[in-house]
Amino acid sequence: MKKKVAFYTLGCKLNFSETSTIARGFQEEGFERVDFSENADMYVINTCSVTENADKRFKTIVKQAQKVNPEAFVAAIGCYAQLKPEELAAVDGVDLVLGATEKFKITDYINDLSKNDMGEVHSCEIEDADFYVGSYAIGDRTRAFLKVQDGCDYKCTYCTIPLARGISRSDTVANVMKNAAEISAKGIKEIVLTGVNIGDYGKGEFGNKKHEHTFLDLVKALDQVEGIHRLRISSVEPNLLKNETIEFVSNSNSFVPHFHIPLQSGSDAILKLMRRRYLSNLYVDRVRRIKETMPHACIGVDVIVGFPGETDEHFLETYHFLNGLDISYLHVFTYSERDNTAAAEMVGVVPKNVRSKRSKMLRGLSVKKRRAFYESQLGTSRTVLFEGENKEGYIHGFTENYVKVKAPWNPELVNTLHEVELTAIDEDGVVRFEFVSSSVKA
Structure with missing residues (x-):
């Protein structure tokens, strides 16, 4: 019988790409990959440490695995595993913790998949x-x-x-x-x-x-x-x-024509405290240059609220800066203290409830920005790549400039490209369209 292995990935696209490569390594060693919700002999959790919530979710995911198979071998890899290996090893049910260099050689560290009394750590400097x-x-x-x-x-x-x-x-x-x-x-x-x-x-x-x-x-x-x-x-x-x-x-x-450009703050004073390598005027120039060459381009922005020292004035500076920029959507992160970072020692800590309020304001601005961008694209012809999931009777897809569209579910559309005309924005904020031609682009 083939041993079964399941994976759970927290965090960024980079983590997802690395999980896939590690999973292929297991399959080459004779393991069968199954879904994380299924019974497996081994569960591998690829961790993230960018936000506080990602840390907290780890214990929940370990419990999920143990609920399906209490005898399964549980391994933690990824960023959190590198930063706090002993902390993860102490979580009930965790058998193995691998750091940044060891994770790609995970199959070298497993023997008979028998449970350990305490998580075993292999973590590099x-x-x-x-x-x-x-x-x-x-x-x-x-x-x-x-x-x-x-x-x-x-x-x-x-x-x-x-x-x-x-x-x-x-x-x-x-x-x-x-x-x-x-x-x-x-x-x-x-x-x-x-x-x-x-x-x-x-x-x-x-x-x-x-x-x-x-x-x-x-x-x-x-x-x-x-x-x-x-x-x-x-x-x-x-x-x-x-x-x-x-x-x-x-x-x-x-x-x-789709760019995602981290900003983090629209206040030069905060950018300097963050030790970013640019000021707001450079960011304005990048957006202007993109829109000059590609007026229909989609531009996404990362922004952090509640950084130490961010006053109401600094936050409003960021809000008005973003409101005045020709951008398409925001990814809003609420600042959370991370151990061993300079910011964690800074004065001017912003109360959690103020961070939350600022985050809510920027998420509202993001909705407004995305709506305005979608409206600017109505009446234009775009190419849509359709995805493979049936979501409540609809198939979704994205234009080249990242406008999300939907149509009644049709399995023949999956992974095909079509030229469409964007016609209207639905109640859920997704765009409806009409096919310009019935021919599928190869």
């Missing part, structure tokens, strides 16, 4: 995380998350990622192209590029800081991959998003 492991995840039948870079050399005062993932390092262009070709061969139509700081792409392994290739080199190479109709850049720092990259994307065969 983060300075040892100086090699690169490429990976990709196929989230559904329509798109894949392709990891191109790992780690970060930035020292933002609120962030634990450099402590959890180590120095900035990149895959080779050749290996990224090989992975992209494998994805294409599976019939996937869209690739989302992912990493910790992908704009910093090009730094080699073992602390080699020489850029053999730039992010623009990578973008140009990927634009030539056969069979991939769409390439999407997941998130790129504003100071690393160069004019040449924006210009190339605007004329690209495959890269779509």
